Amino acid sequence: MNHPPVVAAFDLDGTLTRGGSVFHWLRFLSSDATVARAALPLTVPLVVGALRAGHWADSAKERLFRAVLQGRDLHDVTVASRDFILHHLEEEGRPEVLGRLTWHRDQGHDVVVVSASPQLYVDVVVAELSIAGGLGTRLAVDHRGRLTGGYEGNNCRGTEKMRRLEEWIASRHYDQAPIIYAYGNSRGDRRLLAGANYPFDAGRMGRWGALRNFPRLADELTSPTSEA
Numbered sequence: 518m519n520h521p522p523v524v525a526a527f528d529l530d531g532t533l534t535r536g537g538s539v540f541h542w543l544r545f546l547s548s549d550a551t552v553a554r555a556a557l558p559l560t561v562p563l564v565v566g567a568l569r570a571g572h573w574a575d576s577a578k579e580r581l582f583r584a585v586l587q588g589r590d591l592h593d594v595t596v597a598s599r600d601f602i603l604h605h606l607e608e609e610g611r612p613e614v615l616g617r618l619t620w621h622r623d624q625g626h627d628v629v630v631v632s633a634s635p636q637l638y639v640d641v642v643v644a645e646l647s648i649a650g651g652l653g654t655r656l657a658v659d660h661r662g663r664l665t666g667g668y669e670g671n672n673c674r675g676t677e678k679m680r681r682l683e684e685w686i687a688s689r690h691y692d693q694a695p696i697i698y699a700y701g702n703s704r705g706d707r708r709l710l711a712g713a714n715y716p717f718d719a720g721r722m723g724r725w726g727a728l729r730n731f732p733r734l735a736d737e738l739t740s741p742t743s744e745a
Contacts, residue, residue, distance in 0.1 A: 522695040525621035526682055526709060529632035529642065529653075531702040532719045533618065534609040538602070538634055539578070543585050545601040546594060555584035575672040578633075582656070583666030591662045595637055602638035603645065613738060614700065614719050615646075621698065622648060627689070631682055631709060633674040652681040674705040679712045700734060703727050 530537045543552045586594070622628050628648035632639050639653030655669040671677045686695060699706075699713035702720035704727040710716035717737060718728035 519693070521693040522689075522691045523621070523624070523626040523698065524682075524686060524695045525618070525626050525628045525698040526631045526700070526713070527614070527618055527628065528678075528701040528703075528706050528709070528719070529630055529634050529639065532700055532706075533611060533614050533630070533642075534605065535611060536609065538605055538609075538638075541605060542598065542601050542635070542638065543581070546589070546597055547585055552585060555581055575668075575674065578672060579666070579668055582668075585666070586656070586664045587666035589664045591658050591664055594664060598635070598638040599641045602641045606642065606645065611719075614734065617700070617734065617738070618646065618648070622646070626698075627695070629682065629685060631673065631678045633672055633678075633705060650685055652678070652685060676708050678706065678709040682709065682712070701728060 527533055530539070540552065540556075543555075618628055627650070628646070629650040629652060630639055630642055630646075630648065631652045632654075634653050636651070636653035636655045639651040643649075643651035652673055654671075654673045657665040657667045657669040659665055673681055682697075686697075689695075696715070697713040698715045698717070699710045700717050700719045701707075701710055702718065706728065710718070710728060710731050716731045717734040718726060718731040719734040720726040720728055723729070723733070723735075
């Protein structure tokens with residue numbers, strides 16, 4: 518009997534890298550002052566979104582994107598985003614989690630990044646790490662090739678992460694249901710981990726983290742029986 522395929526899904530911000538990338542990306546595209554001015558009237562919804570997640574987080578993030586990105590040329594933003602994320606990966610990448618990703622890839626597993634970060638630079642991460650796929654938040658573009666600042670579809674967080682992963686798996690037309698490994702660090706990854714056969718909390722807060730009820734990747738990596 519053939520072994521079932523294996524899919525390994527990794528969150529990006531706080532999992533493969535230390536901390537978030539979106540505010541750094543926006544500042545890279547514009548300036549600290551521009552982002553600060555855009556974020557100031559959104560302070561309350563951004564804080565509530567960070568604490569409560571759900572639609573609060575999705576809405577606050579989209580409002581910030583509209584304030585900073587609306588009218589920006591897609592090509593120019595795409596080029597700049599590539600420079601940003603390659604530097605961000607180099608500076609903020611977490612070696613132990615990237616090592617786990619490399620182990621999966623070298624085992625022949627289908628590795629996919631599932632992230633609320635923009636698809637614009639999730640695609641760059643896919644190419645840089647030579648992995649099977651990437652699922653990020655898609656940004657809407659108008660008929661002139663300019664960003665509207667809104668989402669195309671939903672923010673890739675929470676239930677949307679698992680929905681997008683299931684959609685991606687279906688597109689692969691596996692002959693058997695795959696075994697799924699999942700790695701995340703925040704409450705936005707709960708549904709993703711809950712849908713996996715082998716979920717891991719890759720956060721750094723231990724028993725204080727939002728995913729504390731899941732097995733910790735740090736424990737897996739230090740286990741004598743770990744294959745990674």
